[in-house]
Amino acid sequence: MNVVSEFLTDPRAANGAGPNLETSPMSDERTLKEARDQYFLDNGFGPDGGYSAAWVDFKLGSLPFPIPNSDPRRDAVRFHDLHHVLTGYTTDFAGELEISAWEIGAGCKRAWFAWQINLGGLAGGLFIAPRLTARAFARGLASGSLYGSDYESILTQTVGETRTQLRLDEAVPALGVRGAALLGIAGIVGLVWGLIQFMLLLPLVPFGLLAGRIKNAQRAKNAPSSSELPATSTR
Numbered sequence: 600m601n602v603v604s605e606f607l608t609d610p611r612a613a614n615g616a617g618p619n620l621e622t623s624p625m626s627d628e629r630t631l632k633e634a635r636d637q638y639f640l641d642n643g644f645g646p647d648g649g650y651s652a653a654w655v656d657f658k659l660g661s662l663p664f665p666i667p668n669s670d671p672r673r674d675a676v677r678f679h680d681l682h683h684v685l686t687g688y689t690t691d692f693a694g695e696l697e698i699s700a701w702e703i704g705a706g707c708k709r710a711w712f713a714w715q716i717n718l719g720g721l722a723g724g725l726f727i728a729p730r731l732t733a734r735a736f737a738r739g740l741a742s743g744s745l746y747g748s749d750y751e752s753i754l755t756q757t758v759g760e761t762r763t764q765l766r767l768d769e770a771v772p773a774l775g776v777r778g779a780a781l782l783g784i785a786g787i788v789g790l791v792w793g794l795i796q797f798m799l800l801l802p803l804v805p806f807g808l809l810a811g812r813i814k815n816a817q818r819a820k821n822a823p824s825s826s827e828l829p830a831t832s833t834r
Contacts, residue, residue: 627759634684634758642690648680675713678745681753685745685762688735696724697735703785704739705765708747715792722789725782736782737774742766 626634639648649655655668679702683690688698699720707713724732743765745753753761762768774782 627757627762629758630754631681631684631756631758631761632754635681635754638680638684648676650677669712671710671712675707675710675716675746677750678710678748679713681745685758685765685767686738693728693731696720696728697731700724700732700735700782701739701742702744702746704736704781705742705744706739706746707744710746713746715796718785718789719793719796720789721782722786722793725786733774733779733782734771736785737778738767738771740774740778740781741769741772 629637635648636646639645650668650673652668655666655672679698682688682698682702683694686698686701688694688701699717702713702717703721707717721732721736724735745761745765756764759768
């Protein structure tokens, strides 16, 4: 369970998850840009959400695998972050399970990077938190997603009007027979794809270990020594 937890938690997060914006005061009146910037701040993602980074860590358990921050990944993550804001799902373990299932239900359109990551998350969610996953998937089936939209244009919309546009302010319907069948199919596809990814990554374990050692050494080198730390008051 620890491996899946670390795999699904957003690697950018400094503290796991920020406040649930769905219940934050006046969040519906914020523009999506304002809410997104607050989301970055709450989660420790940096001013631009890490979008400008050349490389990001893909984690298998505690092993980091640096991968290029490609344009398809950037495009998918931009909308994924807005979906966190709009749905209220956090960036911790449970929240990433939920939003994976929700995005599959709502549809990722031509964002192939989102499809492959979310299918793995949905499959993991069916094993670890089936009720949460099924509920989020049912909510997604009744919703729309922002994938395929003009990103800069939707940033000017308010959170409230966008939730209404995507039908996120409506009650979550029952999954039903059709929904259960779709969930089962998505789960099987996600499981198969997850196993393929695991087999592809397995030979890279030594490189992941080396990358982790290098990163830890750089952090230790850049950390201030005790003599450089500011003096603290004894009062």
